[in-house]
Amino acid sequence: MYPVLNKRPNKSDSKPLPIVVIGNGPSGICLSYLLSGYIPYIKRGSVHPHPILQRKLEETPEVPIIDQDLEYLSEGLEGRSQSPVALLFDTLLRPDTDFGGTAESVLTWWHETHRAIPHLVLGRNPPGGAWHFIEGSMITLSQGEWMGLPDLQFKDWMRKKRRGLRNNRATAEDIAQYYQHYVAKKGLQKNFICGTVVTSVRKVSPDVNSSYAQQDPEGNSDSIWDFPEKDDDQIASGNLFQVDGFIKNTNGHQQPFSIYAENVVLATGTYDSPTKLGVNGEDLPFVHHKLSALEEAVKNKRVGMTSDPVLIVGAGLTAADAILFAHHCNIPVIHAFRRRVNDPGLIFNQLPKMMYPEYHKVHQMMKEQSVACPGPYKCYISLPEHHVLSFTEDKKCVFQDKSGHQKVFNISMAFVLIGSNPNLSFLPNNGIDLAIDNEQPVNSKRNPINVDPFTYECVQEKGLYAVGPLAGDNFVRFVQGGALAIASSLLKKANKNPP
Ligand SMILES: Cc1cc2nc3c(=O)[nH]c(=O)nc-3n(C[C@H](O)[C@H](O)[C@H](O)COP(=O)(O)OP(=O)(O)OC[C@H]3O[C@@H](n4cnc5c(N)ncnc54)[C@H](O)[C@@H]3O)c2cc1C
Numbered sequence: 001m002y003p004v005l006n007k008r009p010n011k012s013d014s015k016p017l018p019i020v021v022i023g024n025g026p027s028g029i030c031l032s033y034l035l036s037g038y039i040p041y042i043k044r045g046s047v048h049p050h051p052i053l054q055r056k057l058e059e060t061p062e063v064p065i066i067d068q069d070l071e072y073l074s075e076g077l078e079g080r081s082q083s084p085v086a087l088l089f090d091t092l093l094r095p096d097t098d099f100g101g102t103a104e105s106v107l108t109w110w111h112e113t114h115r116a117i118p119h120l121v122l123g124r125n126p127p128g129g130a131w132h133f134i135e136g137s138m139i140t141l142s143q144g145e146w147m148g149l150p151d152l153q154f155k156d157w158m159r160k161k162r163r164g165l166r167n168n169r170a171t172a173e174d175i176a177q178y179y180q181h182y183v184a185k186k187g188l189q190k191n192f193i194c195g196t197v198v199t200s201v202r203k204v205s206p207d208v209n210s211s212y213a214q215q216d217p218e219g220n221s222d223s224i225w226d227f228p229e230k231d232d233d234q235i236a237s238g239n240l241f242q243v244d245g246f247i248k249n250t251n252g253h254q255q256p257f258s259i260y261a262e263n264v265v266l267a268t269g270t271y272d273s274p275t276k277l278g279v280n281g282e283d284l285p286f287v288h289h290k291l292s293a294l295e296e297a298v299k300n301k302r303v304g305m306t307s308d309p310v311l312i313v314g315a316g317l318t319a320a321d322a323i324l325f326a327h328h329c330n331i332p333v334i335h336a337f338r339r340r341v342n343d344p345g346l347i348f349n350q351l352p353k354m355m356y357p358e359y360h361k362v363h364q365m366m367k368e369q370s371v372a373c374p375g376p377y378k379c380y381i382s383l384p385e386h387h388v389l390s391f392t393e394d395k396k397c398v399f400q401d402k403s404g405h406q407k408v409f410n411i412s413m414a415f416v417l418i419g420s421n422p423n424l425s426f427l428p429n430n431g432i433d434l435a436i437d438n439e440q441p442v443n444s445k446r447n448p449i450n451v452d453p454f455t456y457e458c459v460q461e462k463g464l465y466a467v468g469p470l471a472g473d474n475f476v477r478f479v480q481g482g483a484l485a486i487a488s489s490l491l492k493k494a495n496k497n498p499p
Pocket of ligand 1: 022024025026028122123124130146147196197199268271272423426467469470473474477
């Protein structure tokens with residue numbers, strides 16, 4: 001069913017692909033849909049509630065959105081994203097959703113196969129990205145509808161599956177299944193190669209100043225030209241990438257591969273490298289950095305009602321999910337975090353209580369049951385404004401409070417859930433050169449990859465694109481605008497250079 005990648009190819013038998021997408025989460029899936037020739041037009045007779053946008057849409061109704069001037073269309077739109085194209089695509093798909101409306105999309109989709117651009121989507125796991133790691137029973141922060149991809153409404157899929165939303169929100173398991181279904185339903189499987197891990201992306205370029213230029217480990221100066229003969233022109237123009245990695249076979253073996261691509265899209269998300277505290281003992285075997293480790297420990301009965309408390313470090317939603325899970329299993333918890341409980345920057349202080357009762361409950365526990373003042377909740381103690389100083393081999397954790405006093409607690413296991421960072425180790429210098437501040441690591445919130453806002457092409461490296469949280473779009477409803485911008489840019493490139 002899936003295309004077979006070349007093993008390490010002979011230099012003469014590898015033909016460059018127009019596009020390789022690395023990462024098969026919602027960003028990669030949405031992009032693959034658009035690159036497969038699914039073209040969005042404005043539905044005849046539809047009226048968008050935004051009057052200025054509606055007027056612009058009426059100017060050239062016969063021209064697909066993907067071929068229109070995205071900068072012009074998105075000018076003046078406002079919403080919960082900084083990206084104009086993300087706002088544009090979102091409002092075309094869900095016109096009045098921010099006002100609580102359920103108006104239908106103003107887009108209609110045509111499958112124009114002649115406009116499809118050959119591409120591959122490489123990913124470590126089944127299509128769906130991060131959603132295969134998130135605990136299946138966890139309920140999304142976003143409304144279920146906002147998790148849907150173009151032209152297959154999430155609520156319709158749920159209805160067919162006879163599943164219901166909870167408080168308008170969905171479970172992570174439903175979301176992961178929906179993404180897999182989407183790939184199958186839209187006939188995209190042929191583009192997806194799952195079980196692949198990309199280990200290196202280098203530019204095959206005569207431009208020695210580019211950090212992406214392929215370096216010959218033996219120092220032969222002419223080796224950068226040592227690539228498929230028929231693509232000498234492409235190499236000479238410096239627009240070919242070499243993507244290396246391995247595929248995991250069903251028997252567990254790793255088979256290396258190497259592909260050449262004219263364009264590479266980074267859609268690898270930000271959940272592969274958990275953030276560390278950087279304290280002594282953090283690598284001890286009872287200290288973990290993923291929520292899934294807690295679920296596994298409960299399943300394997302390594303922790304239970306009678307064990308020493310588990311320590312949960314962090315005050316974000318993943319830490320809150322861990323607390324809810326432990327609470328549900330009656331496992332005693334010590335919860336340590338650095339901020340004040342009333343810090344306005346704390347996510348709980350930003351979520352409406354009505355919509356998120358479970359997170360509100362965690363926040364209440366954090367406030368009412370600190371070590372200093374015991375409250376009504378069993379099996380839970382919060383340590384606000386505490387830093388972890390170290391873990392010791394005999395399963396103790398040493399903390400320091402805001403006045404500098406140290407405290408020691410016995411714990412059974414520790415779960416450090418303080419965020420995660422993208423893993424761009426397959427890029428030169430971990431992709432730091434591509435970031436907005438190119439002296440700091442890439443970070444989806446503080447330092448995303450610097451992309452052109454209307455093409456999502458990296459400012460520092462032509463032919464390289466970034467989408468999703470890597471480009472600063474952190475919610476599924478907004479990653480789709482990046483995919484639209486990239487597909488629009490690549491379609492223009494393809495028209496300029498017909499095969
Ligand atoms: C706990 C949690 C809750 C969330 N809740 C919501 C929510 O309610 N609403 C919302 O809109 N968003 C939510 N998000 C954010 C959402 O998950 C992301 O916005 C979305 O998944 C980003 O999609 P993506 O395709 O860019 O990346 P991802 O979904 O992260 O997918 C990227 C994929 O690429 C793979 N990959 C990485 N490196 C390589 C490599 N070298 N080779 C091969 N494959 C690689 C990764 O393993 C991953 O599978 C949540 C995230 C988390 C962690």
